[in-house]
Amino acid sequence: EAQVTQNPRYLITVTGKKLTVTCSQNMNHEYMSWYRQDPGLGLRQIYYSMNVEVTDKGDVPEGYKVSRKEKRNFPLILESPSPNQTSLYFCASSSGLQQYFGPGTRLTVT
């Protein structure tokens, strides 16, 4: 089954404690992306990757890092999380014709 998986689905952490949210897709897509969803703001793109070792900033990249060492994986790294990064995060991959979204990771930073 074609899918995008994210882990963990839920995470509560404290300010400053580094964390990684994993994202994996099994569709051999070149393009992958991370979004955050906040009430009233829709989805905003954090980072995207056009292919292995090719990443670029989206609209709200501050406080986040990504890497793309393999085609299937695109982890999101928060080196020093802060409360304003409390949000719902979605990973997506695209064949070009549509984007496929993961189930989301709800992150709370206290």
Added chain:
Amino acid sequence: GDSVTQMEGPVTLSEEAFLTINCTYTATGYPSLFWYVQYPGEGLQLLLKATKADDKGSNKGFEATYRKETTSFHLEKGSVQVSDSAVYFCALSMSSGSARQLTFGSGTQLTVLP
């Protein structure tokens, strides 16, 4: 920059009512337009799309027509069901027919009552 404006929610309808969710866009060229749906606790799923002016996207009884003259892509359904309760997002892409680099609207929560 490019942007998408959706009607504010939440929208509450009775089963079998007619649905319209307005969406307008601002873009420097001719974008591809999308509607995504997010059911509770899930990620977004593509509902329908249109890649050029006057195209009509349709799926599961939902329709939207790409209107260049009014820069709009309103979502409609003739008779909603309880199972249509979800958040609906309008989005655009300037990547020449592709679904990459999406710009989303703020989303519209729809609740359908039995």
